[in-house]
Amino acid sequence: MRIAHFCDSQPGRPDGVSRSAEMTVRLLRAAGHEVELYRPGPLRGPGVRSLPVPLRQVRVGLPFTPRRAEVVHAHSTGPVGMTGFRAAADWGVPLVATWHTDLLAYADVFTEVPVGAAWCALRLELGWSPREFLELTRPGAVRRRRLVELGRAMFARMAVAIAPSAKTAAGFAPFEPAAEVCVLPTPVSAVTPSTRQGPPGGAVVLSVGRGTAEKNPELLLRAFARLRVARPDARLVLLGVHQRRRYLNRRIAALGLDGHVDVHPPVPHAEVAAHYRAADVLAFTSTTDTQSLVLAEAEASGLPVVVADPGLAVRPGATEAGRFICEPEPEAFAGALLRMLDDDDLRASVIRDGLAAASAYTPEVFLRRLELIYEKSRRSLGPRRAG
Structure with missing residues (x-):
């Protein structure tokens, strides 16, 4: 199966999104699938050409053209992830998206979330008015209402929405997802348990x-x-x-x-x-x-x-x-x-x-369940296109 993964976290970034995408791709390749992973890289070198954000451990991907695939899997909704959304619609293939980040909870903490939301609305061609875009600058209920509208538009384009936990799946309710929702946590690599090896003294x-x-x-x-x-x-x-x-x-x-x-x-x-x-x-x-x-x-x-x-x-x-x-x-x-x-x-x-x-809950269990999700999405009607 040819699968294209899209992630806005660059290699080495200390977050769960990057590690989850890397593990998923590694498991799929080991199982014989043809997998492309698109994520930010330097201006000259491997990965999607990108620019660093000052004072943040974030890089913003520049426009690029991905290779056609049979399934698109988006791990984020930044510029790279939105390219995945658009590619799935253009190619007429299923869009699978893992909802790694609580959009509503993070919006009032990180300034880049409302900015990114405006970018998503433009990329999805939602046709918002200037007043509606300005609502993203107003913390609280006004911003939340606008983000919920954006989330609904995103879920409308997914064939399958993957939730890393039952808690996350329950949090999808405001978005009224038409996509199938699957709870699929990211596994961790096997480790050898060991006893405490810290310095003597206090806890x-x-x-x-x-x-x-x-x-x-x-x-x-x-x-x-x-x-x-x-x-x-x-x-x-x-x-x-x-x-x-x-x-x-x-x-x-x-x-x-x-x-x-x-x-x-x-x-x-x-x-x-x-x-x-x-x-x-x-x-x-x-x-x-x-x-x-x-x-x-x-x-x-x-x-x-x-x-x-x-x-x-x-x-x-x-x-x-x-x-x-x-x-x-x-x-x-x-x-x-x-x-x-x-x-x-x-x-x-x-x-x-x-x-x-x-x-x-081993990586092998996760892989089998993910492959079933891909197969089922391919048998479905495919991604829901924008109106």
Whole structure:
């Protein structure tokens, strides 16, 4: 099968979208499919020619012409992803799209989301008036209404919408999707679980991800300040912070956490495993993620997790036991972290359930389900074209 994948995250960008697209393409190629992956690259070199966005780990793809394929799979809705949307319509082939990012949740956090939404509306030829485009500049209900209209137009062009979690699928409701919705989480590569290899001394709480507002670092810092009342020798490691470092350092100082929090920039993905091995618990305070590969990776490595998002309670591959969830409040999250550190039976149970889920949901299971989605989309009526 000839499949064209379109992704707006460049190689090496530390996000789940890039890694998900890479793993998907790698599995499909190993299974014998002919796969093209279009994503931003340098002006001269491999990939789609692109320009960097100042102060952001983002590159904007320039116009390009993809090779014809039998199925189009879009992983994002930036310039590269929109090229996939248009190509599927022009070629008369099915469009499969994975909804990796919560469009509505991110719009009031990242200025590039409303700008990108305007670009999408132009590329999809929605015929919006200047007043309707200006609504994207107004935070709150006005912007949300305009983004919902855009989302509906996107879903109308899909043959299949892939949700990385049941939570994400439920979030499709405002878009009234006519496309078939399939829940298909991204798997993680097999790892060998190991015992903690961190330095002796106090407990190490690890957080992996951006330090921007949508990841809710304020909740994590406030919870950790409360945790230290019971565990004064505990340390918090923030791994993956690129933006807002000065702001986070100010908040760390204001909460009296100087000397107890280590803030690290993103590292190559291969190096993250060492941080899992050095930690006692993974703290996850974001409530806007559609899946979070970090959770599955930590569980596959034998690191217990505490999660503040009830929508992510179900692990990929799990049949019964869910993740250890608490309310997204500082006192509740601190209490949950403390329980995970002090209750040996609970800790062992959470680790065991995480390892079982990881071993059940393998990349091979994911591949078989994805191939079925492609085959079914090809047998369907194909992509829904713009009116």
